[in-house]
Structure formats: C-alpha cells, structure tokens
Amino acid sequence: MKRRTFLKGSASVLAASIGHSVHATASPRDIRASSGTAQIAPSDYPQTELWAYNGQVPGATLRFRQGDWLEARLINDLQEDTTIHWHGLRLPNDMDGVPGMTQEAVAPGASFDYRFQMRDAGTYWYHPHQNSVEQISRGLAGVIIVDEDEQSDVDGEETLVLQDWRMTEEAQIHPSFGNRHDMSHAGRLGNYVTVNGQPEVKGSYPEGARVRLRLVNTATAKILRIALQGWRAWVVALDGMPLGAPYEAETVEIGPAQRVDLIADVTAVEGDEALIASVERGGTFVLATYAVTKGSTTRPAPAPLPPNDMPLVELAPARTVPLVMEGGAMRGLPSGAVWKGEKMDARALAEAGQFWAFNAVAGMTDAPLVEAALGETIRIPMQNKTAFPHAMHLHGMHFREVMQDGSLGPWRDTLVIHGDQTREIVFVAENPGDWMFHCHMASHQMSGMMNWIRVKAT
Incomplete structure (x- = not known):
C-alpha cells in the first residue's frame, strides 16, 4: 500500500484521508443547514466553500441509546428548500423527510421539528432528500449511532465517514450538478476522498487492541472497496443491522449510503502500522494510519451483536x-x-x-x-x-x-x-x-x- 498525494495542476485531484470520529452524547436541539467554509483540502490549498450542518463537515455524530427519543429542529439557512432524511431508521412516516411525500420541503428561513424513538441499535446517517445531488455533494451529511444495551468488548471506536468530492484545481466544489453525463453514466463521481472531512489523520493503538470500526459511505455515486492491513477484522453489522454470525474479511465493498460495522483486532506489531485503505483502479491508497505501540492483549473471535427486534420473514406467503x-x-x-x-x-x-x-x-x-x-x-x-x-x-x-x-x-x-x-x-x-x-x-x-x-x- 502507498500513500496518495494531492495532484496539482489537474482537474483530477486525488487524495484520501481520515479523521477521528466526532462523538455527541445527545442530539442537538437545533440542526442548522447553512453555507460556510472548511479546510478539507491540504493546508496549502484555500478553504472550500461548503454547505454544513451546524458549521461542520460532516455534521455532528448524534449518539443515543436504543429506546431514546430524537428531538431536533431543522433550521434552513440555505438559499433553497431542504429536509432531513434519517437514513436506515425505522420511524413514523411523517418523520422520514421526503418532500412532497411525507412532509413539505423546509423553505429558506423556515424550520421543521423531527421527533421519533430509536427502535434499532446500529450505525445510521442523516442527509437531505431535496436536491440531493447538490446538497449532499456540498457537505450536508452526518452520522447517527444508536448504542446497544450491551456494550461491545472493545478498546476503542472509530467512525469513518467517507465522502467523495468533485473538486476544482482551486479546491472548490465543482459546479457540475445534474449534468447529463453524470445522469446517464455512473453518477457524480468525484476526484478527492475525505474521511470525516479531513485531508489526513493519524492515530495509534497498542498491539492486540480491539476496535469497532463504523464505515459510512456518504458519496452520491462512488462504490468503495476498503482493505485492511495489520488488522484481523470481522463484519458484525450491515446497514446498522447485526449479523447472526460475524465473518472475517480483509476487504469490504460499501456502496453509496451503505454502512459496514467491523470488530477489528490490531495484528501489526509494535513499531509497525495498522492501515485502512481504498482499493481503486490506480492502486491501493492508504486512508488511515494507526501507529502500533507495545501491547499483548489477545481475544477470541467476537460474539454477534445483540439483534434488533425484526419481523419474521417467511417466503411461502410472499x-x-x-x-x-x-x-x-x-x-x-x-x-x-x-x-x-x-x-x-x-x-x-x-x-x-x-x-x-x-x-x-x-x-x-x-x-x-x-x-x-x-x-x-x-x-x-x-x-x-x-x-x-x-x-x-x-x-x-x-x-x-x-x-x-x-x-x-x-x-x-x-x-x-x-x-x-x-x-x-x-x-x-x-x-x-x-x-x-x-x-x-x-x-x-x-x-x-x-x-x-x-x-x-x-
């Protein structure tokens, strides 16, 4: 694996990076959608003009216990209509955030109150369902974590929010929204990948540490293939829902809007690195680097996460x-x-x-x-x-x-x-x-x- 560099002098700017997850202990009462700037490109580039929830990209991670209630007011400070769709959550229909179907679009200067209970533990996310290509591509996305009643036996947790940006040479969002090539081909594929809105982040874990990795693909088109090196990893949940039998994986495919939860043990030794990378046409590029320090903890394979209360599916009467x-x-x-x-x-x-x-x-x-x-x-x-x-x-x-x-x-x-x-x-x-x-x-x-x-x- 090799590190990716930010290529200057070309519209095909390539980069990949990772940031630590942002944890919130509760839902903020107000979620304000507005324009602003952030340093998502390397520091030798100017800040990028973005749209953000409460001034940060990605928006704050909203964290709950199963059974808690989300109470949030969307305040629209954009110059166009918007909504929030709470992706993957089983909620009342009038809270689903689809304009013209479950609610009226929230006009500029207006607000809308969302209130519903968290039925299911798992990893979810929130984003607009109005003019989605542009609004998500400009930065409007955030993660929801609903913790299980029984906590996983882990030493750490990383929520990795992956976004695929289409950037100009000046590190600005390319204004090619809704062009016919994107619509008739693979969609709005970008040229610059961030994790948690950061150009590069490094961390560290001791040998043998067990980490819960929550991968969230917020891109509007890009299918990501994520590889792990220096880890032994098990897939424990998909799209928030626990698997009855976790399975080992060295790579995972994660399409737009999908989530993958992994329990991963650090197998790299002291002085080495545990890596998370993106496998692409041009090679395998490092997204995250965790320096490995001295440690000795070893554990058996993880047990399944507690299941959510899902309906019985029978094929015969379907x-x-x-x-x-x-x-x-x-x-x-x-x-x-x-x-x-x-x-x-x-x-x-x-x-x-x-x-x-x-x-x-x-x-x-x-x-x-x-x-x-x-x-x-x-x-x-x-x-x-x-x-x-x-x-x-x-x-x-x-x-x-x-x-x-x-x-x-x-x-x-x-x-x-x-x-x-x-x-x-x-x-x-x-x-x-x-x-x-x-x-x-x-x-x-x-x-x-x-x-x-x-x-x-x-």
Whole structure:
C-alpha cells in the first residue's frame, strides 16, 4: 500500500484521508443547514466553500441509546428548500423527510421539528432528500449511532465517514450538478476522498487492541472497496443491522449510503502500522494510519451483536412484484418509457433529463410500485439490464436478500446491484405509510430511478 498525494495542476485531484470520529452524547436541539467554509483540502490549498450542518463537515455524530427519543429542529439557512432524511431508521412516516411525500420541503428561513424513538441499535446517517445531488455533494451529511444495551468488548471506536468530492484545481466544489453525463453514466463521481472531512489523520493503538470500526459511505455515486492491513477484522453489522454470525474479511465493498460495522483486532506489531485503505483502479491508497505501540492483549473471535427486534420473514406467503431496470449510456431506452403519464422515445426522455426507467416508467408515478397490506410479505426480484451499478434503497423498513439457494441474507436497507445482475429482496410491510424506493446514486434518482411503496395502515 502507498500513500496518495494531492495532484496539482489537474482537474483530477486525488487524495484520501481520515479523521477521528466526532462523538455527541445527545442530539442537538437545533440542526442548522447553512453555507460556510472548511479546510478539507491540504493546508496549502484555500478553504472550500461548503454547505454544513451546524458549521461542520460532516455534521455532528448524534449518539443515543436504543429506546431514546430524537428531538431536533431543522433550521434552513440555505438559499433553497431542504429536509432531513434519517437514513436506515425505522420511524413514523411523517418523520422520514421526503418532500412532497411525507412532509413539505423546509423553505429558506423556515424550520421543521423531527421527533421519533430509536427502535434499532446500529450505525445510521442523516442527509437531505431535496436536491440531493447538490446538497449532499456540498457537505450536508452526518452520522447517527444508536448504542446497544450491551456494550461491545472493545478498546476503542472509530467512525469513518467517507465522502467523495468533485473538486476544482482551486479546491472548490465543482459546479457540475445534474449534468447529463453524470445522469446517464455512473453518477457524480468525484476526484478527492475525505474521511470525516479531513485531508489526513493519524492515530495509534497498542498491539492486540480491539476496535469497532463504523464505515459510512456518504458519496452520491462512488462504490468503495476498503482493505485492511495489520488488522484481523470481522463484519458484525450491515446497514446498522447485526449479523447472526460475524465473518472475517480483509476487504469490504460499501456502496453509496451503505454502512459496514467491523470488530477489528490490531495484528501489526509494535513499531509497525495498522492501515485502512481504498482499493481503486490506480492502486491501493492508504486512508488511515494507526501507529502500533507495545501491547499483548489477545481475544477470541467476537460474539454477534445483540439483534434488533425484526419481523419474521417467511417466503411461502410472499407476493412477488418484479422490478426491471433499464436505460443509461451504452444500453439506453430503445423502446422509450412513460414519463409523467406520457409514452416518450429516448430522445424526448433525454431532453427532459430522464435516462433510466423502472418497469418502463421514468420517475415518480401516481400509483406505487407496490401497495401492500400491513404485515404482508413482498418479494421484489430486481433485474439490472443497464451497464452500471445501482444502489437500491428502501425507506422505512429493512429487507433481506433471497439468495440463489433460497436462504435469506442479512438485513439491509441499501443493496448494490451491478450491471446485468439480478438480485431479489423480501420484506415485511410492517411500517404504514408511503415510502420511497429508489437508486441512491443521486444522479440516477433524479433522472428516472425512483418509485414508491405504499403500506396500508389497515
């Protein structure tokens, strides 16, 4: 592994870095979205103009115990509408933060009060669901940690918030939001990666230390492959939900909006380094370096985390609703698609900024993809006929993947489906309301890949 340098004189500025997690003991009463500046590039570059929650990027980590209540007021000091979506949390529908569906957008100068209980322990995050490509890309994101009643036997914890920025040579956010190349290709891919908004951070742990690593991908398009060296690591939770059986991993893939929790033991020896790195086309680049000091603690493999209270999933009575993804560059929409109730050809769709379709329909529909009775089990096989990956996210509920052998995978709220892949999910419609179901590559969402699911209260 080698360190990445910040390349001058090119629009392809490359860097990767890490910062220590920012811990809050409780939710702040006010969460203020506003513009400002921060030093996210190396110190020989100017500060970057950003949008931030309470003046910091990423926003403060909001920390709770399972069963606590979040009470927060979003104050909008931006010059455009915004909301907060509490990603991955099972909460009441009117708290989900989707403008035009669960609440009105919060206008400049206005505010909105959120209040709900933390049902599930785990790692979650919060971000806007209004003009998501730009607002997240400019810095509006933060982490939520809900601690289990039983604390893990660890010596430390690192919350690593990964963001992929598209920067100019002057270390400013590139203003290319919503361009057609991003919408029709892989999304708004950046050229500068930070962890916790910092250009470089180092830490230290003793030999044998056990650390809980919470990885959160807040990028709008980039799929990250994270490698560990000098650690022995077990994946213990995905998208906040504990695994019944942790498994060892030297690398993990984490798509946009996904979270991965690891319990990792330092195996590097005194005087060496324990590294966390990003595996990319151009090589493997160090994100975090922890100097290793003298120590001797050794432990057995970690036990599973305490499970959350999740519904029983039975495949036999499930109703199947297929979803076919089409469009984008290289494949296109040769048969056209319906947009806003009108059948249109590919050229007309492109002129309207629509490049993708679910079941031959682009964008939001009047009728939901699924209308489910409360407690009904729904299976959705998702066939990706496009050339690009898509990170499908369900609001309000978690799902399990139906594996090829008929077994059920771990609970998740976001699943990456690569080009020409078919993957199937199943969920229990346990949470009444209208819920978004969309690609979390934000450029894809805005250009066709969004739909919704209705769970009837009675």
